[in-house]
Amino acid sequence: MVQLxxxxxxxxxxxxxLQEVGPEGQEKLMxxxxxxxxxxxxxxxxxxxxxxxxxxxIGIVDADVVEISxxxxxxxxxxxxxxxxxxxxxxxxxxxxNPDIEVNTYKIYLNASNIQEIxxxxxxxxxxxxxxxxxxxxxxxxxxxxxxxSHGGILRFDGQTMTVLPGHSSCYRCSFRQPPPPxxxxxxxxxxxxxxxxxxxxxxxxxxxxxxxxxxxxxLTDTLLTFDAKNMHFRRVSLKKRSDCPLCGENPTLHELxxxxxxxxxxxA
Amino acid sequence: xxxxxxxxxxxxxxxxxxSVAGLLEMEQVASPEMVAVQLNGEIVDRGTYQNTMxxxxxxxxxxxxxxxx
Ligand SMILES: [Zn+2]
Numbered sequence: 001m002v003q004l005x006x007x008x009x010x011x012x013x014x015x016x017x018l019q020e021v022g023p024e025g026q027e028k029l030m031x032x033x034x035x036x037x038x039x040x041x042x043x044x045x046x047x048x049x050x051x052x053x054x055x056x057x058i059g060i061v062d063a064d065v066v067e068i069s070x071x072x073x074x075x076x077x078x079x080x081x082x083x084x085x086x087x088x089x090x091x092x093x094x095x096x097x098n099p100d101i102e103v104n105t106y107k108i109y110l111n112a113s114n115i116q117e118i119x120x121x122x123x124x125x126x127x128x129x130x131x132x133x134x135x136x137x138x139x140x141x142x143x144x145x146x147x148x149x150s151h152g153g154i155l156r157f158d159g160q161t162m163t164v165l166p167g168h169s170s171c172y173r174c175s176f177r178q179p180p181p182p183x184x185x186x187x188x189x190x191x192x193x194x195x196x197x198x199x200x201x202x203x204x205x206x207x208x209x210x211x212x213x214x215x216x217x218x219x220l221t222d223t224l225l226t227f228d229a230k231n232m233h234f235r236r237v238s239l240k241k242r243s244d245c246p247l248c249g250e251n252p253t254l255h256e257l258x259x260x261x262x263x264x265x266x267x268x269a
Numbered sequence: 270x271x272x273x274x275x276x277x278x279x280x281x282x283x284x285x286x287x288s289v290a291g292l293l294e295m296e297q298v299a300s301p302e303m304v305a306v307q308l309n310g311e312i313v314d315r316g317t318y319q320n321t322m323x324x325x326x327x328x329x330x331x332x333x334x335x336x337x338x
Contacts, residue, residue: 154335185334242311
């Protein structure tokens with residue numbers, strides 16, 4: 001275990017004072033390894049809050065460079081970061097917020113052949129990706145590896161998230177089954193998204209990661225939390241682990257990872 | 270009849286034999302492919318939307334696919 005220094009006792013005092021976290025919980029955070037997939041709208045607040053919280057090792061995955069249209073919502077990147085790899089720009093801010101942490105960067109697109117290696121060794125994964133192919137890939141790889149993760153998705157004024165504890169709670173495929181046909185997906189770059197929505201959902205996902213690591217509270221398992229920020233209406237939909245889920249059900253039909261069409265919903269385009 | 274749709278009470282008159290497909294149409298869901306339908310806690314198989322009937326007191330949730338991040 002990490003022994004908290006005086007500086008750390010100060011830095012994390014607002015965590016330590018929480019009964020549900022305490023010095024033990026903070027030490028758990030400092031020993032934790034968390035992977036953030038996507039350094040975009042969701043990944044930005046997730047990475048900032050995990051870094052500030054002192055999560056000991058944070059991996060961040062993104063193949064893209066910062067573009068001007070990202071800056072309306074991807075708050076970890078600044079105007080001066082344009083054309084820099086997003087993982088580099090993000091890592092710099094995370095280290096500036098908290099020099100105690102270790103940041104691993106992966107400037108790659110995840111696919112069926114590299115995801116398992118990248119997620120292994122992490123304790124929790126957060127999905128901040130912008131396309132169905134990768135969302136399903138993350139679900140499948142995490143369920144197969146028994147690795148807990150947070151699903152997140154945003155569109156226009158809406159957001160949704162659920163936390164998956166493989167083997168114990170409902171997975172993304174239990175309810176959503178398979179990616180929608182690419183031609184049905186409304187062109188997401190034209191659909192748009194209200195910038196602050198990314199912060200609303202990303203911080204919920206970050207809170208789930210911190211809760212998972214510290215054991216505080218109750219996770220968003222078997223529950224899809226959705227919100228419509230236009231009317232600021234939040235709703236929890238109860239889901240359950242389905243015996244007929246193609247991935248985690250009783251007679252699974254998916255035994256290996258599928259390679260999907262990634263370019264179905266790119267908000268950054 | 271009265272159903273709960275997305276957590277809210279909804280009275281439906283003048284319609285007999287309302288199927289899942291009919292409800293999606295009635296609710297003007299533009300792309301049914303972008304919605305998973307949960308009926309009384311169970312996911313309705315896409316191939317059965319026409320034949321799956323919604324009756325009084327049913328609970329229906331439209332779970333929208335959201336890919337943005
Ligand atoms: Zn499942």
